[in-house]
Amino acid sequence: MANLVPRIYSNFRGADFRGEExxxxxxxxxxxxxxxxxxxxxxxxxxxLELKEEFDTTVWGIFFYKVGNIEMxxxxxxxxxxxxxxxxxxxxxxxxxxxxxxxxxxxxxxxFKDGINYLQYDGKTIGEVVGYAPTxxxxxxxxxxxxxxxxxxxxxxxxxNTFLADGESTEYNLDAQxxxxxFQPIVSVDGLVLDETAYTVDVTGGRIIFNTAPTEPLTVxxxxxxxxxxxxxxxxxxxxxxxxxxxxFDNRVFFSGNKDYPNVIxxxxxxxxxxxxxxxxxxxxxxxxxxxxxxxxxxxxWVFKEPSQANTTxxxxxxxxxxxxxxxxxxxxxxxxTGCVGKAINFNDDIxxxxxxxxxxxxxxxxxxxxxxxxxxxxxxxxxxEENYKDMLLEEWEGYLMVFVGDxxxxxxxxxxxxxxxxxxxxxxxxELSEEITCTKVYEGVLYLGSKNGLYTLTDxxxxxxxxxxxxxxxxxxxxxxxxxxxxxxxVEATGDITVSVKTDKTEWEQVGTxxxxxxxxxxxxxxxxxxxxxxxxxxxxxxxxxxxxxxxxVGGYIKR
Numbered sequence: 373m374a375n376l377v378p379r380i381y382s383n384f385r386g387a388d389f390r391g392e393e394x395x396x397x398x399x400x401x402x403x404x405x406x407x408x409x410x411x412x413x414x415x416x417x418x419x420x421l422e423l424k425e426e427f428d429t430t431v432w433g434i435f436f437y438k439v440g441n442i443e444m445x446x447x448x449x450x451x452x453x454x455x456x457x458x459x460x461x462x463x464x465x466x467x468x469x470x471x472x473x474x475x476x477x478x479x480x481x482x483x484f485k486d487g488i489n490y491l492q493y494d495g496k497t498i499g500e501v502v503g504y505a506p507t508x509x510x511x512x513x514x515x516x517x518x519x520x521x522x523x524x525x526x527x528x529x530x531x532x533n534t535f536l537a538d539g540e541s542t543e544y545n546l547d548a549q550x551x552x553x554x555f556q557p558i559v560s561v562d563g564l565v566l567d568e569t570a571y572t573v574d575v576t577g578g579r580i581i582f583n584t585a586p587t588e589p590l591t592v593x594x595x596x597x598x599x600x601x602x603x604x605x606x607x608x609x610x611x612x613x614x615x616x617x618x619x620x621f622d623n624r625v626f627f628s629g630n631k632d633y634p635n636v637i638x639x640x641x642x643x644x645x646x647x648x649x650x651x652x653x654x655x656x657x658x659x660x661x662x663x664x665x666x667x668x669x670x671x672x673x674w675v676f677k678e679p680s681q682a683n684t685t686x687x688x689x690x691x692x693x694x695x696x697x698x699x700x701x702x703x704x705x706x707x708x709x710t711g712c713v714g715k716a717i718n719f720n721d722d723i724x725x726x727x728x729x730x731x732x733x734x735x736x737x738x739x740x741x742x743x744x745x746x747x748x749x750x751x752x753x754x755x756x757x758e759e760n761y762k763d764m765l766l767e768e769w770e771g772y773l774m775v776f777v778g779d780x781x782x783x784x785x786x787x788x789x790x791x792x793x794x795x796x797x798x799x800x801x802x803x804e805l806s807e808e809i810t811c812t813k814v815y816e817g818v819l820y821l822g823s824k825n826g827l828y829t830l831t832d833x834x835x836x837x838x839x840x841x842x843x844x845x846x847x848x849x850x851x852x853x854x855x856x857x858x859x860x861x862x863x864v865e866a867t868g869d870i871t872v873s874v875k876t877d878k879t880e881w882e883q884v885g886t887x888x889x890x891x892x893x894x895x896x897x898x899x900x901x902x903x904x905x906x907x908x909x910x911x912x913x914x915x916x917x918x919x920x921x922x923x924x925x926x927v928g929g930y931i932k933r
Contacts, residue, residue, distance in 0.1 A: 431822030503528030665716025679711030
């Protein structure tokens with residue numbers, strides 16, 4: 373009598389595209405399935421894309437903003453920013469960069485970056501960020517001097533100088549020469565703004581010449597003359613405008629990604645996104661390798677750069693109090709030499725980035741040990757072969773890290789991990805969408821996806837989606853012996869409409885049967901003889917879920933060629 377070996381396929385984990393011996397809980401070939409943990413532990417078909425808004429041009433950014441009782445959706449499509457509120461779409465701003473954009477909200481004001489613009493919107497008015505006008509010098513005498521008070525703001529050329537009048541001098545020298553001739557200085561004495569006829573402006577020399585000398589201050593030692601003027605420095609504002617990366621960290625906004633300054637990051641002043649000092653910047657290393665990612669996590673700002681010959685590609689900034697400059701963020705380089713060619717993200721406190729080898733993560737105590745652990749061994753062979761791998765998008769949704777590459781999606785499961793040698797790796801799933809994704813946004817638990825023709829959500833739970841799950845090559849514990857399936861067939865616990873196919877080492881895929889309207893289980897009559905290994909495939913072009921599959925085989929004689 374031959375030995376009967378039962379096999380129960382269950383507790384499915386995810387995909388394994390390594391092309392080698394695959395664990396029975398994983399699939400060497402699966403499509404458009406995942407685990408919807410909110411409803412089931414079984415694998416099931418993903419939701420279908422549902423069109424929410426149609427656009428004639430590519431959607432580059434999706435944002436949400438609430439002012440009072442008005443909740444609006446802001447969509448960057450082509451070169452235009454649209455506002456959608458109460459079902460009505462209006463054009464809000466034109467002249468945007470047709471590229472991926474980003475935003476943040478501070479003090480209930482919405483700020484927007486697209487690589488050439490830095491805009492602000494309060495629900496009524498939108499325009500370029502109006503930079504804070506710093507008081508760069510105080511306690512100045514008419515002839516000059518005084519104390520440097522605030523730094524120059526790169527977002528505006530406007531600045532203020534304050535003076536102690538001596539009651540005799542009429543010429544007041546500013547702290548800059550060759551000031552802007554098309555900006556009329558605003559001059560006040562003892563808090564009263566003077567008429568423009570009360571003084572003349574020496575643009576080249578940077579001087580204000582009063583018709584009558586201002587009187588001495590009523591309070592001794594207190595500045596009583598204030599002069600607001602503008603000195604535009606070429607390229608200053610573009611240092612921020614041309615940034616493509618932003619990250620809010622420690623109540624400041626950090627900027628990078630400017631192609632003209634590839635290894636530089638800037639930050640705004642504390643709690644003020646409109647003030648970017650020309651001294652608040654850091655060079656990440658001595659080489660000019662491009663910064664590709666900014667990530668906040670573990671009380672540090674992590675900066676990732678593309679690969680370089682300097683072999684220093686990951687830096688971090690910890691807040692530090694300096695006796696002279698206050699809070700600063702000195703740059704510290706790690707020992708990591710693996711560069712980031714894709715994107716970087718904080719995935720459930722796992723500081724991760726995508727290198728030329730796949731997904732890496734900073735492992736251990738991130739403030740003292742700069743070591744990396746690989747996270748994507750199961751899908752690297754397929755992921756790294758993607759043509760637009762470096763142009764990926766990252767989004768976290770429903771406990772998954774979603775890696776979008778064109779119309780492909782790779783999902784790292786935060787609740788599905790395994791120990792690989794001395795580090796943890798993620799289980800993965802794989803999808804193919806009907807649209808190439810250009811931007812993403814999660815809002816109130818809903819995933820919004822931008823494409824070349826519109827705005828979509830993954831919310832259609834009844835639409836038709838092709839999906840399948842394939843079991844690995846199974847030798848039924850006896851790789852050197854022939855097997856024959858039990859004539860009782862295969863018992864499958866599942867729901868939906870399912871087509872079952874089978875493949876052995878002697879045959880290609882052959883359809884066994886189609887089973888419709890399954891609500892609990894079905895039996896598939898699989899009859900195969902004298903094979904070495906066997907695979908099952910569960911397919912649906914609607915929606916299905918798969919919990920377990922049981923197959924029994926008799927083990928026969930030794931394999932012969």
